[in-house]
Amino acid sequence: MSEYILEMQSINKVFPGVKALDNVNLKVKEGEIHALVGENGAGKSTLMKVLSGVYPHGTYTGDILFKGEVCKFKDIKQSENLGIVIIHQELALIPYLSIAENIFLGNEHGKNGIIDWNTTITHTASLLKKVGLREAPNTLITNIGVGKQQLVEIAKALSKKVKLLILDEPTSALNEEDSDNLLNLLLEFKKEGIASILISHKLNEVSKVADSITVLRDGKTIETLDMKKDQITEDRIIKGMVGRELVNRFPKREPNIGDVTFEVKDWNVYHHLHKDRKIIDNINLNIKKGEIVGIAGLMGSGRTELAMSIFGKSYGAKISGRLYKDGKEIHLNTVDKAIKHGLAYVTEDRKNYGLILIDNIKRNITLANLDKVSDNLVVNENQEVLDAEEYRKKMNIKASGILQKTVNLSGGNQQKVVLSKWVYSEPDILILDEPTRGIDVGAKYEIYTIINQLAAEGKSILFISSELPEILGMCDRIYVMSEGKITGELSREEATQEKIMKYVINLQRGVE
Amino acid sequence: MNTLRTLFKNNIRQYGMIIALASIMILFQILTDGILLKPLNITNLIQQNSYILILAIGMLMVIITGNIDLSVGSVAAFVGAFSALLMVKMEVPFGIALVASLLIGAIVGAWHGFWIAYLKIPAFIVTLAGMLIFRGLTNAVLKGQSLGPFPEVFRGISTGFIPDYFGGGQIHVLSLVIGIIFSLFYVISELRDRKAKLKHNFEVIPKGFLIAKIVAIISIINLFTYVLATYKGIPNILVLLSLLVAIYTFITDKTVIGRHIYALGGNEKAAKLSGIKTQRVMFMVYVNMGILAALSGLVFAARLNSGTPQAGINFELDAIAAAYIGGASATGGVGTVIGAIIGGLVMGVMNNGMSLIGVGIQWQSVIKGLVLLIAVGFDVYTKSKSAS
Numbered sequence: 001m002s003e004y005i006l007e008m009q010s011i012n013k014v015f016p017g018v019k020a021l022d023n024v025n026l027k028v029k030e031g032e033i034h035a036l037v038g039e040n041g042a043g044k045s046t047l048m049k050v051l052s053g054v055y056p057h058g059t060y061t062g063d064i065l066f067k068g069e070v071c072k073f074k075d076i077k078q079s080e081n082l083g084i085v086i087i088h089q090e091l092a093l094i095p096y097l098s099i100a101e102n103i104f105l106g107n108e109h110g111k112n113g114i115i116d117w118n119t120t121i122t123h124t125a126s127l128l129k130k131v132g133l134r135e136a137p138n139t140l141i142t143n144i145g146v147g148k149q150q151l152v153e154i155a156k157a158l159s160k161k162v163k164l165l166i167l168d169e170p171t172s173a174l175n176e177e178d179s180d181n182l183l184n185l186l187l188e189f190k191k192e193g194i195a196s197i198l199i200s201h202k203l204n205e206v207s208k209v210a211d212s213i214t215v216l217r218d219g220k221t222i223e224t225l226d227m228k229k230d231q232i233t234e235d236r237i238i239k240g241m242v243g244r245e246l247v248n249r250f251p252k253r254e255p256n257i258g259d260v261t262f263e264v265k266d267w268n269v270y271h272h273l274h275k276d277r278k279i280i281d282n283i284n285l286n287i288k289k290g291e292i293v294g295i296a297g298l299m300g301s302g303r304t305e306l307a308m309s310i311f312g313k314s315y316g317a318k319i320s321g322r323l324y325k326d327g328k329e330i331h332l333n334t335v336d337k338a339i340k341h342g343l344a345y346v347t348e349d350r351k352n353y354g355l356i357l358i359d360n361i362k363r364n365i366t367l368a369n370l371d372k373v374s375d376n377l378v379v380n381e382n383q384e385v386l387d388a389e390e391y392r393k394k395m396n397i398k399a400s401g402i403l404q405k406t407v408n409l410s411g412g413n414q415q416k417v418v419l420s421k422w423v424y425s426e427p428d429i430l431i432l433d434e435p436t437r438g439i440d441v442g443a444k445y446e447i448y449t450i451i452n453q454l455a456a457e458g459k460s461i462l463f464i465s466s467e468l469p470e471i472l473g474m475c476d477r478i479y480v481m482s483e484g485k486i487t488g489e490l491s492r493e494e495a496t497q498e499k500i501m502k503y504v505i506n507l508q509r510g511v512e
Numbered sequence: 513m514n515t516l517r518t519l520f521k522n523n524i525r526q527y528g529m530i531i532a533l534a535s536i537m538i539l540f541q542i543l544t545d546g547i548l549l550k551p552l553n554i555t556n557l558i559q560q561n562s563y564i565l566i567l568a569i570g571m572l573m574v575i576i577t578g579n580i581d582l583s584v585g586s587v588a589a590f591v592g593a594f595s596a597l598l599m600v601k602m603e604v605p606f607g608i609a610l611v612a613s614l615l616i617g618a619i620v621g622a623w624h625g626f627w628i629a630y631l632k633i634p635a636f637i638v639t640l641a642g643m644l645i646f647r648g649l650t651n652a653v654l655k656g657q658s659l660g661p662f663p664e665v666f667r668g669i670s671t672g673f674i675p676d677y678f679g680g681g682q683i684h685v686l687s688l689v690i691g692i693i694f695s696l697f698y699v700i701s702e703l704r705d706r707k708a709k710l711k712h713n714f715e716v717i718p719k720g721f722l723i724a725k726i727v728a729i730i731s732i733i734n735l736f737t738y739v740l741a742t743y744k745g746i747p748n749i750l751v752l753l754s755l756l757v758a759i760y761t762f763i764t765d766k767t768v769i770g771r772h773i774y775a776l777g778g779n780e781k782a783a784k785l786s787g788i789k790t791q792r793v794m795f796m797v798y799v800n801m802g803i804l805a806a807l808s809g810l811v812f813a814a815r816l817n818s819g820t821p822q823a824g825i826n827f828e829l830d831a832i833a834a835a836y837i838g839g840a841s842a843t844g845g846v847g848t849v850i851g852a853i854i855g856g857l858v859m860g861v862m863n864n865g866m867s868l869i870g871v872g873i874q875w876q877s878v879i880k881g882l883v884l885l886i887a888v889g890f891d892v893y894t895k896s897k898s899a900s
Contacts, residue, residue, distance in 0.1 A: 314785060336787040345785065353785055356778035358845050367775055368786040370768045377768045382712050421786070 004065075005030045005164055005195050006051075006084075011062035013046055013055065020046045021060070022219045028164065031193045033186055035206040038216035038241055039468070044199050047216070048166055052086040053079040066164075083163030087153045087170060093141045100124040100137035103156045127155040131185060147178030154185065165189065165196040171205060172300055183209050201298050203234045203505055215240035234505065235498065242468055242497040250473035251445065253452040257476065258289030260327075261460045262429045267321035269309045275317050279305045281484040283321075287429065287460040292451065294475030295464045296500050302484040303464045304348055307431045311345040312338035325429070339368060344427035346418055348434035348464070350411075354418040357407040361399055362388035364406055364417050369425040391420040396446060412443025419450060430454060431462045436470065448474060468497045480504060528890070529838060529854045536858060540865030547868055548861070551743035554736075559670060559815065561860035562749045563588070563808040565853055567831035568838075569760050570804035572852040573797050575835045576764075576777045578844025579628065579635035581801050583642030585827035587620050588809030589820075590646040595810055596659035596819025599666060606665050614806050620646065621802020622795070629794035643828070651821050660818025670814035673744045674751065684745030691737030695730040702726060749811060756804075760849045773797060777844030833880070834859055837887040858883065 006028040013021040021043050028034045036044050049055050051064060053073030064071045066082055073079045076086075093102045100120050109119040124137035133151040135144060141152065150170055157165055167186075171179040179202075186196050186209055200206050206213060207227070215222040215237065222240050225232050269280035279302050287293045295303050308315035310323065312335030323330050325341060332338040338345075347353040355364055365388050366373055373384045388402040395416045399409060406417055415435060422430060432451065436444045451474065455461055465471050471478055478495050480488040480503035488503035540548045547553055567584050574581045591613050598609040620642070627638040661667075678685035702722070709716050717725075740746050764770040772793045775783040784790045808827070813819050838855030840847030859880060866876045 311785075312787075334787075334789070335785060336789060339787040347785060352779070353781050356775050356782055356845065358778050358841075359774070363771070363774075367771070367783070367788075370771055374768050378766050379768060379771060381766070382708055382714070385714060386712060425787075 003029055005067055007065040008051065009063045011047065011050055011060055013050055013060040020219050024216065024219070024221050026214055026221065028195055028197060031190055031195050032211040033190055033196045033198060033209050035210035035213045036197055036199045036216065037206060037213060037237060042216040043219040044216055045168060048086055048168060048199065052076055052084060052166065080160050083161055085157040085160050085162045086166040087157060087168065089169040089172065091149050091153055093149055093152060095142035096140060098138045098140055099135060099152050102141055102152060103127060103159050107159065127158055130158060131155045132181065147174045150174065150182060162194060165194055167196060168199045169201065171200065171202060179205065203237050207232065207234060213237060217241060238498055238501045242501060249469065251449045251452055255290065255476050256456065257291045260286045261289045261325065262287045263324040264310060265322045269305060269316035270318040272315060272317050279316060279484050280309060283486050285479055285486065287462055289460055290455050290458050291477065292455050292461045292463050292475050294471040294478040295462065295481055296468060296471045296478055297481035297504060299466055301481045303481050304433055307345055307433050307464060311335060311343055311431060339425055342428035344422035344425050345431045346422050346433060346435055348437060350414050350418050355406045355414060358405060360403045360405050361392065361397065361417055362402040365391050365420045365424055368421050391424060395420050395450060412439040415439055415447060423454065427459065429460045433464045434466065468500055472497065529851060533854050533858050536861055540861060544865060544868045548865055551739050554739055555743055555747055557860060557864050558747055558750050560864065561856060562753055563812045564827060564830045564834065564860070565753055565856045566756060566804055566808040566811065567827055568834035568852040568856045569756055569849055570801040571831040572835045572840055572847050572849055573773060574801050575840045576773055576844060576847050577794055577797050578777045580832065581635065581639045582828050583624065583639040583646060584801065584805040584831060585824035586643045586646035586650065587617065587802065587805040588812060588827055589650040589824035591617050591806040591809035592813035592823050593650045593653040593659065593819040595813055597653055599662055600659050606663055610810070613810055614803055617802040617806020618799050621799040624802065625795035625798030628798060629791045654819055654821050656821055658818040658820040662814060662817055667814050667817055668748060670749055670811050672748045674746050674748060676745060684741040687737050687741040687745040690746060691734045695733050698729060699726055757849060757853055764849055774845055830859060833884050837884055839891060
């Protein structure tokens with residue numbers, strides 16, 4: 001028997017247009033905690049989905065060896081039977097069922113479809129004791145906090161006789177105390193011989209518990225670091241995560257920056273449901289005419305919430321603070337008002353928030369500014385066709401025509417339609433939220449070119465992105481956000497990936 | 513040829529519905545030995561189905577937003593009862609009673625709209641409650657009994673015909689004249705549209721095809737008015753219906769508010785982030801539904817010549833079926849007024865035809881149910897095919 005519980009060898013996984021995993025190798029030793037780190041989109045989640053059978057055997061190439069035996073999982077059930085259990089970032093618990101019911105969902109104690117409640121409850125109680133959760137097995141999931149829900153997930157994994165536990169960003173929604181509990185639990189499991197794979201952005205946690213670290217970048221394995229042998233610092237890990245070269249991935253631009261056009265002062269926003277949870281914490285920022293200002297930070301750092309709360313209070317509760325345009329204070333209580341004041345917001349989620357997918361390109365482009373093609377509230381359809389056609393050419397939207405439904409377009413072309421819609425609304429300030437997410441490299445370049453053009457026309461652009469190279473390549477100035485705060489501001493000259501990452505991570509460590 | 517093919521492909525649902533309606537009419541024309549299309553029966557068909565068609569127009573807009581309104585039958589009954597109370601018991605003048613009744617409809621619609629749009633209570637539940645509430649109120653207003661008869665002028669809405677100023681004896685000349693005016697109007701609008709499109713260098717259908725289309729539509733219009741003229745002429749209710757269809761087609765097709773309704777149904781979140789006041793649009797759609805339900809209730813009461821507690825039962829189901837048969841999508845964002853009208857006519861012609869050949873009422877229901885299922889099934893099938 002080999003010393004490795006899991007070996008993934010030369011894994012390749014291709015999605016239409018994208019190579020998500022490129023010859024990835026991952027080896028996890030018996031009974032160790034193995035951290036998997038990398039930027040958003042580096043391929044961590046995809047790799048875990050290959051491992052757990054979400055992507056069945058045959059949809060990828062390469063071999064998976066579990067305890068030295070080759071595995072060909074067709075679905076999650078098969079991997080779970082061997083003791084490989086994955087806990088996803090978004091918890092898969094059913095809110096209106098009890099803890100006990102959730103733990104044994106799909107795996108119920110009983111005979112002939114009749115549940116044996118007594119065994120279920122006692123078994124649940126012993127599992128809960130193991131993970132240190134003091135709640136009655138009958139408690140409904142909806143009545144316990146996220147941290148405890150996470151523990152229920154782990155108890156559920158234990159009930160499946162787990163040998164290898166995979167946790168995808170388990171602490172991203174937890175406070176410090178809950179996070180510590182969870183990490184200690186992993187160390188407990190280690191003593192009992194359960195190996196874990198920990199996917200995390202929080203490098204302080206990783207360095208605290210991991211025995212070894214595998215770094216992924218752009219779908220490739222960069223390196224595997226042994227925490228015991230070498231003295232591995234967080235800086236060393238960051239370097240592995242971001243160290244890539246930038247060569248002409250961004251079109252050239254001569255910035256022509258004017259006066260401040262838009263200012264946000266003392267901006268505070270609370271969670272739309274949990275009204276005592278602060279999501280945006282006292283943010284101040286400004287944008288100048290013709291400037292591209294980046295907001296860097298991890299997913300969940302509050303960037304989208306910031307943008308949407310500014311854009312007509314589309315997100316959040318108890319919003320306070322002031323907004324200024326060209327020096328005058330403005331009040332944007334509805335999206336409609338925000339548009340009238342010259343704001344535009346290109347969403348990160350174009351399918352759910354950006355497009356009417358069942359409508360054609362033309363109707364989507366004119367939607368936010370129908371007044372432009374209407375006389376007395378009657379749409380001039382001929383003019384609309386002309387305008388839509390103009391934008392299709394200008395933005396180089398590849399489609400059979402402007403009457404093609406947007407649902408049938410590729411991601412890049414869908415994004416161009418959303419951009420067209422907002423350029424058509426004739427804004428002065430454009431907020432772009434992850435404008436290149438899920439788009440292939442060629443289309444990305446086209447979108448960068450459009451953004452540069454808009455800046456050259458004198459528009460002010462707020463550019464939100466999780467991809468550091470993109471932020472560095474495009475922006476004149478960069479704000480770094482972490483946990484709802486702006487933790488740093490860097491000019492184009494002083495900004496490097498390492499510096500940004502430090503601002504992102506420093507705060508999470510609690511050292512400012 | 514290519515343009516024709518794409519034209520057909522893009523409108524397969526629309527053409528399919530017209531073809532289906534035509535085939536059903538031909539089928540029953542044969543089965544009933546020509547009774548179906550007799551002038552008297554056509555007039556009956558129009559009068560019998562008018563109140564459902566009025567509801568179907570409002571229901572279509574509700575369905576475009578992705579919602580439903582189960583209350584319209586009860587609301588129609590309630591407004592019918594209310595109008596009977598005003599006109600029969602209190603002898604309020606016709607005009608005032610009419611306006612008051614439509615206003616009541618608007619208020620009922622606003623009541624539903626308030627719960628649905630602003631308090632985010634599911635429309636199914638709000639209007640199910642409305643169905644019970646207004647059925648009960650109908651009974652309360654009428655004290656369980658029918659209330660009639662109405663003044664002659666009110667009954668005329670449903671049962672009257674346009675007057676004939678030409679006094680042509682056997683044939684109703686004004687009806688023929690209206691048919692001709694209508695045809696001229698249609699030709700002019702088609703030509704104008706074509707001219708505007710050519711000016712912008714847009715693609716237009718070939719000239720020959722256009723002429724064929726114009727000839728076909730003119731013949732249908734004039735044949736229709738001629739058949740009506742040989743009986744008593746154009747029924748008043750047909751004038752009202754045509755007006756409603758014209759107005760609502762214009763609203764849904766050509767206006768900003770129409771766009772907003774489709775956008776709301778297609779993707780509410782995206783519509784909201786595009787600056788559309790989604791709550792207000794949803795609210796207005798229900799107010800509109802309330803007014804049309806009131807109008808439908810008035811037309812039905814006028815036809816029966818009384819307000820009755822049993823009025824409007826199952827109207828909502830017929831209106832919903834009409835919209836779906838006419839190509840509206842249950843998930844919202846898709847549907848046309850003309851489609852809903854054709855859907856309503858498909859149901860109406862089948863009802864009428866089956867009654868004429870003596871199909872038992874129980875089998876009529878079974879057949880109508882199957883038609884609904886097949887129509888929507890066909891829709892889903894063609895969509896899934898075109899998507900792949």
